[in-house]
Amino acid sequence: MKDILNKLDKAFENKVRLGIMSALMVNEQMDFISLKDLLGVTDGNLASHLKNLENREYIGYEKEFVDRKPNTTYRATELGKKAFKNHINAIEKLLSNR
Template identity: 60%
Template sequence: MKEVIKQLDKAFENRIRLGIMSVLMTEESITFNDLKSALELTDGNLASHLKALEKKQYVEVEKKFVGRKPNTTYRATKMGKKAFRNHLEALEKLIAGNH
């Protein structure tokens, strides 16, 4: 059981970060606003959690201009996707183990 708990990723302990990664697993890339509406969050809240995931290099940002409008999109890195899968696996094991 201890082993399994070690396998859980601290970065995903927070529900919002978990939500962000879940969306990024299904979406190739997504804009800040679409992510905001999917998760029903405020700007500041989402930004701070995205920063944390960026720092861990689980998420990467791409800043582009569409015409004159800045367009920021987010995507999960390979590392982030792998970490998320591991975390999910640990959660599953945890549940299976507790039965």
């Protein structure tokens, strides 16, 4: 059991970061507003959790202007996808290990 617990990634213990990664695993990319609306969080809250995932290199971003307005899109990196899959696999093992 301890081996399984050690495979859980602290980056995904927070529900907002878990939601961000879940959304980015099933969508190639999402913009800030779409993530904010999906997760029902404030700008500042989302920005801080995105920064945490960026610092771990689990997500990447691209900034551009659309109709003279800034638009930032996010995507899961290969490292992030692998870490998230490992985290989910550990949860599944915990659930099946009765």
